[in-house]
Amino acid sequence: FIWQGPDGTELFAVHLPKAGYGNAVSLSEDVDQAYKQIKGAIDDLLSRETSKSLLLLNGSDHLYAQLHIPHLAKELNKYFKDIEIKQGNLAEYIDYAKKTAKPNLNKVTGEFRSGKDAPILQSVYSSRMYIKQANERCEKQLENWVEPTASLAWLLGRDYPENLIWTSWRWLLKNQPHDSICGCSIDQVHKEMLTRFDWSGQIAQEVMNKSLDYITEKIKIDYLKKDELALVVFNPLPYPIDENVEVRIKFPKEIxxxxxxxxxxxxxxIPYQLKGYGLDYKIVFRPFGGPQFPEVNYADISFTAKDIPACGYNTFIIKAINEVKIFKEYDTDIRVGRDYIENKYYKISAETNGTLTIVDKLNDKIFKNCNRFVDSGDAGDEYTYSPPLNDKIIVCRLDNISIQDIGPAEATLIVSGKMILPVGLKPDRKSREDKKVECPVESKIKLFSEVQRIEFKTTFDNQCHDHCLKVExxxxxxxxxxxxxxxxxVIKRSIKLPDSEGWVxxxxxxxxxxxxxxxxxxxHGMAILNKGLPEYEIIPDNNTVALTLLRSVGWLSRGDLEYRKGNAGPSFPTPEAQCLGEYIFYYALIPHQGGWDDARISQKTRQYKTKILTKQLKNQPGNLSDKYSFIELEGDYLEISAIKKNEFEDKLVVRVYNPADREATGKIKLGFDIHKVYLGRLDESYEEKLPYDDGVK
Known part of the structure; x- marks a missing residue:
């Protein structure tokens, strides 16, 4: 059949056999027995045949190649008159299938998420959520910071650290085989994944720091007084942003x-918030001596940096003040009360049950019962959520409310308490235990001055087994x-689900x-953003968005599930998949005007996921200005997914895509000299030369 993508691209595709990707697995050396297996597989394929090429897959997970296959293929051909059995590979199969396919093949669009004929195993989105969170941290660090900053430093004259970047990517990619990243392996596999995430992140951090140091060393600063520092605020995204900056400023001890x-x-x-000050130290590395640790005077500050240039930086002057007189607070859009916080976009109030009422000022809308925690039993396994037959749903009630970090730049509302949850399932796994255990939960809800985003940091101490925690x-x-x-x-999905009675x-x-x-x-609408929380549910009641935070199970696979027929893997116990202990979850909320595309939710999500970085400078020579944009993307709906050096040549790759369901045009503005511009492919080859002036249209 033909699979048509959202942009109209068409791909020749093949249905897997009903038996999956092993319809000719473990063939007997006995030709008669092998014939029976092959005959059954061929009959299945012929029932849906649209070409003269039939696919027999001799293998499965963790199996060696069978050495007798060449001889067996030769012998099997004596059993078939109109069919030739031939050993080959997938490329040969596809080539022959294309040549012999019937005309006017069926054209299919959309996702392949039906479990009618085969299990899809979609609960892996929430198995071992800590794996998903670690994977996202590494991916976003490499995509949004490491490759762009290394590329910009390369344009300014630094060697591109290709081997280090690839080493970081390789450690990350080794964590992405399907049973690894999906969280559905034995415990030891996932223990080793955490080490690889650490290795990937450490290498990426070092490359990023070196690249930012190289760029900042070229910025000319010649106007600072003795009691002043320059704070360079970087934005790796291809559009200018307003964003909160939280940083520790370090002055010499004599200041x-x-x-x-x-x-x-x-x-x-600029209005700012002082969150603390005192004595600290900094580390000074010397190329021919040991590190030094001079004492410094520090100030922890928070402020909203306006108009940080696209894929560039802006510089702010930080002046040390040492006065006895009372400092007059800045007047901004931040407001607080005993149980609420507010900025120009939203007012958030905590109710007596710990849920939130959010007033969306732009749309004059009120959202009630927000950030509601709901816990249910889970008698499933790492592959599949399966509620116990007699489940007990528990809605959390948080009764501790407080306000923190009150100031002109930000304010935090805290709701906390203890969820009283069953310790696990009863031995028959059909209901939850009567015995209960306390699981502390705390949600910090933060607003920044003039930033259209509500941020949540939720901490949950999981002390129970076999359950699923969601926030609604x-x-x-x-x-x-x-x-x-x-x-x-961006995928459009129907909220109404199909009838799946009788499905696999x-x-x-x-x-x-x-x-x-x-x-x-x-x-108007509501967008729920998240960092490494890939599973959600839409509850038709009030069209509630439920984001899965944690799913605790104790088995790799089980064969007694309500939602799935048979095992999806070996029935091994996986006690660490219960995810006991303290976990932190990050998500955000943006009530908005219009649709997701008009509200630029895609760009705002990327901004939320990209932590702002800074560097502190003194007076220094340089040839870069103190405010600069290297690359800017202009155009509604468009995104840049990669800014990196070409893998094979001394060329810069800028990868643009359009996630909306409408055509879009735009312009790329470049802050450096260019010689030629080409239209490239994902494999970074290129052919067509493009005209350009101040940008690429």
Missing amino acids: NLNRVKILTIEGDE FPTNIKTDYVYAEGHFD EKVYKTAHNSGFVDINNGK
């Missing part, structure tokens, strides 16, 4: 301070569809997202 001033390079004072956001938005970020695409695997209420889930009616 005393009890607060600071933040100034633009034009001299305008009722939207009350009437619509039949939900939008979820995918790979180079019942239809899942949950689905996958790569960064955000959005419900809207075209006039």
Whole structure:
């Protein structure tokens, strides 16, 4: 059949046999027995045949090649008159299938998520959630920081650290075989994954630091006084942003301070929040001696940096102040009360049960019962969520409410308490235990000045087994569809689920997202953003978005599940998949006007996932200005997924994609000299030369 992608691209595709990818696995050396297996596989293939090429797959997970296959193929040909058995590879099969395929093949669009004929095993999205979170941290660090900054430093004259970057990618990619990243292996496999994530992250961090150091060393700073430092704020994204900056400023010990001033390079004072100050030290590395640890005076500050240039930086002046007189607080859009926080976009109030009421000022809408924690039993395994027959749903009630970090730059609302949950399942696994255990939970909800985003940091201390914890956001938005970020695409899915009675695997209420889930009616909507939490569910009641935080199970696979027929793997116990202990989850909320595309939710999600980095400078020579943009993408809906050096030549790759369902045009503005521009492919080859002036249209 033909699989048509969202952009109209067509791909020749093949249905796997009903037996999966092993319809000719473990063939007997006895020709008669092998014939019976092959005959059954061929009959199945002929029932759906659309070409003269039939695929027999001799293998499966963890199996060696069978040495007798060449002889067996020769002998099997004596049993068939109109069919030739031939040993080959998948490329040969596809070539012959294309040549002999019937005309007007069926054209299919959309996702392949039906469990009618074969299990899809979609609960792997939430198995061992800590694996997904670690994977996202490494991916975003490499994509959003390491490759772009290394490429910009290369444009300025530094050698491109190709081997180090590839080493970091390789350690990460070794964690991405399907049973590894899906969290459905034995415990030891996942223990070793954490070490590889650490290795990948450490290498990436070092490359990023060196690249940023090289860039900042070329910035000319010649206007600082003795009691001033330059704070360079970097933005690796291809569009200018306003974003909160939280950083520890370090002055020499002889510069005393009890607060600071933040100034633009034009001299305008910026509101900020002093979160602490005192004595600290910094590490000074010397090429021909041991490190030094001089004492410094520090100030922890938070402020909203406006208009940080696209794929570039802006510089702010930090002036040390040491005065006895009382400092007058800045007046910004941040407001707080006993049980609420507020900025120009939202007002968030904590209710007596610990849920939140959110007022969306732009749309004059109110969302109630937000950030509600709901826990259910899970009698499934690492592959499949399966509720116990007599489940008990527990809605968390948090009764401790407080306000923290109050100031002109930010404010934090804290709700906390203890969930009283069953310790696990009863021995028959049909219901939850009567015995209960306390599981502390705390949610910190943060607003920044003039930033359209509500951030959540939720800590949960898991002390129980066999359960699933979700956080819910009722939207009350009437619509039949939900939008979820995918790979180079935003997927439109129906909220109504099909009847799956008689399917091999019942239809899942949950689905996958790569960064955000959005419900809207075209006039207004709500987007739930997350960091490494890929599973969500839409509950038709009030069109509630439920984000899975944790799923605790104790088996790699079981054969007695309500949602799936048979085993998906070996029945090994996996006690560490219960995910006991303390976990932290990061997610955010953006109520917005219009649809997800009009509200630029894709770009705002990437901004949320990209932590702002800074460097502190003194006066120094240089040839770069103190505010600069290397690359800027102009155009609605468009995204840049990669800025990197070409793997094979001294060329820069800028990969652009459009996740919206409409055509878009744009322009790439480059802050450096270019010689030629080409239209390239994903494999970084190129052919077509493009015209250019101030950008690429």
